[in-house]
Amino acid sequence: MSGFVEKGIIRVHNHVGPDIWLMQIELPRIAKEAKPGQFVHVKVNDPRYILRRPISIAGTDAGRGIVEIIYRIVGKGTEAMSHLKVGDTLDCLGPLGTSFDMNRDHIVGIGGGVGIAPILFMARASREGQMTVVIGGRNKEEVFW
Template identity: 80%
Template sequence: MAGYVEKGIIRLHKKIAKDIWQMQIELPLTAREAKPGQFIHMKVNDPRYLLRRPISIAGTDPEKGLVEIIYRIVGKGTEAMSHLKEGDVVDSLGPLGTSFSMDKDHIVGIGGGIGIAPILFMARQARPGQMTVVIGGRNKEEVFWKDLFPDTVRKMIVTTDDGSYGIKGFSVSVLPQMFAEEKVDEACVCGPAIMMKTAAEMAKTAGVYCEVSMERRMGCGIGTCLGCVCDKKSGEGHYKVCTDGPVFNAEEVVL
């Protein structure tokens, strides 16, 4: 699906951590269709920034027609986004891309950094007890995400690099023991590239099916500009992350 072009009113926009903002936008068509792992392509509302920005969807409320995004200020475009006010109208194209599969009995969602947003959407859509969530950050301030997850998750594991909250270490460090001790049907990973590669390798060793959400800079978001390609593991060409992904079987892409 190519997605809908919608102009939506910002109903909520607030800073929730250092350089991290939460926004809820009235986008009824996107809210009705969106699935975990998909994204919207937003115009910044500033003539200096012509290209849209791809932002993962963190949740939806189809009854109210709301789409929630959580984004980090990483450049001038997202800096301009942070100055938008509640009541402003923004232009969105979405939902775009592929989604995580949600048909397994026990899914482990592993997220790091802003890549936690699609895992949050998954947890909000999952059946009670279907998901175990593993999230990590550099310190206690970076794992504010834990308070956004529903209490219907099977278990939540939080790690911090400095040990200021939860388990000291990286999020992937808990996976080998989990895969060995529990029946895990699927691992879904989104975050820094090295984290995704390591998690995918651990899942393969344990015989656990794994999906990863690739991050790339995107120009068009609809497969035309070829600015977001990633290599096929088969060596036979490339995938377009915006349309063939962003969610892939980890065995199909070079991480």
């Protein structure tokens, strides 16, 4: 699958850690198709930033058409994203990338900071007892999950 462009309304946009934000976007087609390990390319609503930002999908709620992402402010583009408000529209391309193989008896997911996003999605999709998760961060504020 090569993904598709979908514009969605931001439903949740919360500051969850040092320069770390969680956003839920109403993207029904992407939410229906996305699998753990995939990402979306987000277009910032500012003509100064023409390139899309690749951001891992942290989870979906296909029934509500919601895609959840977690991102860190690392440059001017993600800084501009952090100023978006609930109700704003965001242009996304996805789902993209190769998904994780969930056909295993036991999975170990290891990550830290915003690197936990695909692990969170995988943990939500796993069977009970199928996954062990180890997370870390630079400090206790980065361990927000």
